[in-house]
Amino acid sequence: MFTSDDRIRIKDNLNTIKDRIATAAKRSGQNVEDIMLVAVSKNFPVDAIEVAIEEKIMNFGENRVQELIQKYDILSERCKWHLIGSLQTNKVKYIIDKVHMIHSLDRLKLAEEIQKRAESCNRVIDCLIQVNVSGENTKAGISPDEVYEFAKAVSQYPNIKVKGLMTIAPYTEHPENVRYVFKQLKNISVDIDQENIDNIDMRYLSMGMSHDFEIAIEEGANIVRIGSSIFGERKYG
Numbered sequence: 064m065f066t067s068d069d070r071i072r073i074k075d076n077l078n079t080i081k082d083r084i085a086t087a088a089k090r091s092g093q094n095v096e097d098i099m100l101v102a103v104s105k106n107f108p109v110d111a112i113e114v115a116i117e118e119k120i121m122n123f124g125e126n127r128v129q130e131l132i133q134k135y136d137i138l139s140e141r142c143k144w145h146l147i148g149s150l151q152t153n154k155v156k157y158i159i160d161k162v163h164m165i166h167s168l169d170r171l172k173l174a175e176e177i178q179k180r181a182e183s184c185n186r187v188i189d190c191l192i193q194v195n196v197s198g199e200n201t202k203a204g205i206s207p208d209e210v211y212e213f214a215k216a217v218s219q220y221p222n223i224k225v226k227g228l229m230t231i232a233p234y235t236e237h238p239e240n241v242r243y244v245f246k247q248l249k250n251i252s253v254d255i256d257q258e259n260i261d262n263i264d265m266r267y268l269s270m271g272m273s274h275d276f277e278i279a280i281e282e283g284a285n286i287v288r289i290g291s292s293i294f295g296e297r298k299y300g
């Protein structure tokens with residue numbers, strides 16, 4: 064059950080998060096308007112998203128295709144949908160006409176499928192290359208020393224527009240411990256940018272979640288993906 068207390072709590076949380084983003088942006092020398100907040104709504108109901116929309120949040124992140132589709136059926140184009148979780152090739156067809164951005168481009172087979180489906184519905188899909196900076200073997204993503212080759216390969220696909228990089232830092236009690244992950248993703252994006260690959264743009268760095276987004280912003284994040292600090296603790300997933 065979604066209650067009026069839930070509504071108030073989400074509004075309060077959003078105000079706090081917006082302030083914290085603004086403060087971190089100032090510290091990092093970025094304009095707060097240049098930092099995109101993707102509210103991660105996975106496991107939370109459409110009612111919760113509607114409260115965030117009232118608070119002028121435009122971008123929502125989902126990590127499961129099924130859930131994204133269900134919510135899209137209700138909310139449609141009232142907001143923009145970001146696919147932030149690993150994407151199976153056989154599910155691309157369900158979201159290709161719905162997503163605003165895919166954050167988890169991590170293999171050529173997936174790029175091939177996105178190209179094929181995007182072409183058939185005449186769209187160009189904004190994608191971020193997911194990088195496994197920390198090297199944890201439980202994490203998806205291209206390894207840092209293969210990002211350049213991967214970007215070169217993806218640049219051949221006219222219906223995919225690479226707009227930057229994404230990473231997930233390891234969970235830690237002390238987010239200072241993962242500052243190096245954000246620094247390294249920034250460095251990779253600067254290096255790739257200097258290569259001037261056709262059709263590859265390094266405008267966005269999607270990094271930072273509830274417990275580490277301020278450090279990510281200090282290191283140059285301009286997309287942060289925040290779930291539990293807005294909507295509350297998830298019961299599962």
Ligand SMILES: *Cc1c(COP(=O)(O)O)cnc(C)c1O
Nearest residue numbers: 103126147272273288289290291
């Ligand atoms: C769940 C999730 C988030 C948000 O995590 P919180 O800790 O709830 O802020 C961000 N990015 C990805 C890829 C996620 O799966």
